[in-house]
Amino acid sequence: MSDGYVDPSGNxxxxxxxxxxxxxxxxxxxxxxxxxxxxxxxxGVLLVAVATWLVLS
Structure with missing residues (x-):
């Protein structure tokens, strides 16, 4: 009958x-x-602002 103890070195x-x-x-x-x-x-916001400024100027 098994005692339920599992040897930690088993694997x-x-x-x-x-x-x-x-x-x-x-x-x-x-x-x-x-x-x-x-x-x-x-x-991203700065790039959109610079692109908008370049298009409008």
Whole structure:
């Protein structure tokens, strides 16, 4: 009869999960894309304003 104990060295995936448990301090967050989006929007508005100024002058 099985005792329900699973040996963490049974396979590589289980051993890695046992040896390096997930931790909130090791999680790497991706940087925010908000500054990139806002910068692109500002550049777009400036390009439209310059194009409009060139067409009207």
């Amino acid at each position: 590589t995936e289980q051993f890695r999960a046992f040896a390096n448990p997930p931790d909130a301090t090791t999680a790497v967050e991706s940087p925010s894309r908000l500054p990139l989006v806002l910068g692109g929007a500002v550049v």
